[in-house]
Amino acid sequence: MHRSAPRLSRILACATVPVMLVVAGCSSDSGDAKASDSSTSPSAQKSEPEVEPAKFTELPDACTSIAKKTIEDLVPKTKTKGGTPGKSSDTTSRGGCSWNGLDDNGVKGSQYRWLDVGFTRFDSDQSLGSGAKRATDEYTKQVSKAQATEGAEKPAAKPVAALGEQATAVTYGLTKSKEDFEYATIVARTGNVVVSVTYNGAGFAGAKTPSAADILKGAQKAAKEAVAAVGADAGSDTSSASPSASASASASAKS
Incomplete structure (x- = not known):
């Protein structure tokens, strides 16, 4: 019975590591997504509207x-x-x-x-x-x-x-x-x-x-x-x- 305590401790310690990594990963991804969205958003990249095409392309004699x-x-x-x-x-x-x-x-x-x-x-x-x-x-x-x-x-x-x-x-x-x-x-x-x-x-x-x-x-x-x-x-x-x-x-x- 005295061997079960250390084994249980190791299991609990390993179980908590993925949770911490997931939380950290989510926090990092969220920040990157926001940064990415702010730089690539279509609304952020405004371009000048194209001018209206000319109606006539030639002149008469x-x-x-x-x-x-x-x-x-x-x-x-x-x-x-x-x-x-x-x-x-x-x-x-x-x-x-x-x-x-x-x-x-x-x-x-x-x-x-x-x-x-x-x-x-x-x-x-x-x-x-x-x-x-x-x-x-x-x-x-x-x-x-x-x-x-x-x-x-x-x-x-x-x-x-x-x-x-x-x-x-x-x-x-x-x-x-x-x-x-x-x-x-x-x-x-x-x-x-x-x-x-x-x-x-x-x-x-x-x-x-x-x-x-x-x-x-x-x-x-x-x-x-x-x-x-x-x-x-x-x-x-x-x-x-x-x-x-x-x-x-x-x-x-x-x-």
Whole structure:
């Protein structure tokens, strides 16, 4: 019987060791888990939201963005009917075209007209912002620039309805080479593209200066066509850029 006491003591001592180890292990694991959770939790690792993709990836041909009939109406006796394209190193981001003409009526005087259209497109950039935001900033700059035209007489700006997502018309008079010109500039934004149209005219050799209302009306007509050309160009890009859509359309045609 005297041998049972030491044996019982050894059993009890061994039995308590696992309990202590388990408790210690649980305490250590709990701390590590909390540390791990605090460093790898998705909510702890916040990332910047991605910018909205640019709506338009290309620009229309500026010289064909306005109908030939409109050019004939606004710029009689056009020197270059196809327009004079502006110089651009990247036609997917910037483009322009202009027309001018002199309708010479001899002793009755002559009427001069000049029309210019310009497109500026912006891509979305994580550090610079979305294409639409960047275009909005450019839109504001172009409106301010038109209002600050050197020598402008009685400049006035007013919003234009139903033209892109936002549009402003800037009108003013300007005297050049002792002739009185009437100017109208329409700046519009559609998605990530800014469209600018400037139309002006003057009467030479005693002919009357065109009215500000007529010049503004002509500028608005050209601007509507230019803005519509951006949307039309994007529509054709979308259909051609989707292989599945093209395949589906082809299958439907065959059936």
